[in-house]
Amino acid sequence: MDLANFSNLQLDAMREVGNIGAGNAATALSIMLARPVDMDVPKAELVSIYELAEYYGDPLTMVSAVFVRSEGEFTCSLIFIQEEDESRKLVDLLIGQQMGGMDPASVPEEMRDSALTEVGNIILSSFLNAINVLIGGTHSISVPGVAHDMLGSILDVVASIFGQSGEHALIVDTSLKVENVEGRVSGKVVMLPDPGSLEILLGKLQVL
Amino acid sequence: MDKAHHVGMAEMVVVSAPESLVTLGLGSCIGLVLYDQAAKVAGMVHIMLPDSRGAGGKALEKPGKFADTAVPALIAEVCRKGAVRSRLKAKIAGGSQMFALPGAQTDFLAVGSRNAKETEEMLKKHGIPLSAADTGGNKGRTVEFSTKTWMLTVKVLGKGTAEI
Numbered sequence: 001m002d003l004a005n006f007s008n009l010q011l012d013a014m015r016e017v018g019n020i021g022a023g024n025a026a027t028a029l030s031i032m033l034a035r036p037v038d039m040d041v042p043k044a045e046l047v048s049i050y051e052l053a054e055y056y057g058d059p060l061t062m063v064s065a066v067f068v069r070s071e072g073e074f075t076c077s078l079i080f081i082q083e084e085d086e087s088r089k090l091v092d093l094l095i096g097q098q099m100g101g102m103d104p105a106s107v108p109e110e111m112r113d114s115a116l117t118e119v120g121n122i123i124l125s126s127f128l129n130a131i132n133v134l135i136g137g138t139h140s141i142s143v144p145g146v147a148h149d150m151l152g153s154i155l156d157v158v159a160s161i162f163g164q165s166g167e168h169a170l171i172v173d174t175s176l177k178v179e180n181v182e183g184r185v186s187g188k189v190v191m192l193p194d195p196g197s198l199e200i201l202l203g204k205l206q207v208l
Numbered sequence: 209m210d211k212a213h214h215v216g217m218a219e220m221v222v223v224s225a226p227e228s229l230v231t232l233g234l235g236s237c238i239g240l241v242l243y244d245q246a247a248k249v250a251g252m253v254h255i256m257l258p259d260s261r262g263a264g265g266k267a268l269e270k271p272g273k274f275a276d277t278a279v280p281a282l283i284a285e286v287c288r289k290g291a292v293r294s295r296l297k298a299k300i301a302g303g304s305q306m307f308a309l310p311g312a313q314t315d316f317l318a319v320g321s322r323n324a325k326e327t328e329e330m331l332k333k334h335g336i337p338l339s340a341a342d343t344g345g346n347k348g349r350t351v352e353f354s355t356k357t358w359m360l361t362v363k364v365l366g367k368g369t370a371e372i
Contacts, residue, residue, distance in 0.1 A: 150233035152232050153349070155233075156235030156256075
């Protein structure tokens with residue numbers, strides 16, 4: 001479907017999809033960390049692919065990103081993205097909670113990366129599960145991929161998903177915030193529906 | 209300081225010495241530079257995708273977006289600014305695969321290597337020698353081309369800086 005003709009009603013529907021997915025993701029993260037997790041009001045926006053590199057700020061910002069693909073009736077890509085120091089804080093919290101008071105500083109980098117990939121995987125899988133319950137579909141989720149790199153380079157992936165079929169990217173995102181004694185740790189869940197599968201999703205939501 | 213021109217996604221910028229050209233955070237995209245040292249002219253294009261087929265008339269509006277349309281468009285643009293086609297040389301960087309998901313149907317994640325391959329093939333087709341290339345891998349790159357040294361500086365997070 002041509003994103004240039006996307007209506008406000010359809011954007012509202014995508015925002016609601018983001019809300020339901022992120023709610024489930026926040027719950028999963030909260031259980032994993034045994035801490036309250038807050039979420040922002042989800043956004044659903046059409047962004048010019050030529051402006052994507054600056055969409056989340058300075059393209060040179062160092063970020064961590066966990067990426068999964070969902071295949072099924074509704075196909076999409078999901079990214080859990082955090083500034084690098086936020087992601088280090090999240091992994092510290094996870095190791096502290098799940099590994100019996102182990103000092104996070106003593107954990108080797110490979111294991112930290114593995115923990116980050118897994119927490120990202122659980123967040124994104126929870127997001128997808130809620131959407132598929134909503135639309136009554138079945139899906140399979142890929143193994144997660146992880147990258148630590150410049151924000152602009154990560155967003156190239158988004159440009160390549162939407163670039164072949166048009167000039168706009170449909171970005172559905174929500175910030176999750178973990179309440180912690182030392183302050184908040186935040187991360188962003190970003191859903192990128194395949195342009196070709198939007199009709200299926202919007203049809204099921206009766207806003208096609 | 210001499211002005212550094214930023215080349216955004218699908219953009220094409222041509223400068224004269226001593227100005228420079230910069231692209232920040234290339235992932236799967238390609239930064240292609242064409243330059244003529246004698247005429248002191250250089251152009252950079254920020255290529256997003258390999259192939260304009262299936263994009264309809266859109267490729268005409270933004271020729272820089274696709275490798276197959278970006279190469280001839282940049283040749284025309286640098287020649288219009290005084291470069292001589294037979295003296296043109298090329299340098300490229302970019303074309304990474306940021307994520308690898310074993311077993312998943314993710315052709316689009318491998319778009320970086322197709323971008324690099326198509327750009328090189330188009331240069332060959334147009335008879336322009338490739339004097340340096342730094343493509344592939346799984347890390348992003350920030351590139352800057354100097355019209356004083358005619359070198360392309362490639363910065364990779366955690367790996368440092370190389371001049372090609």
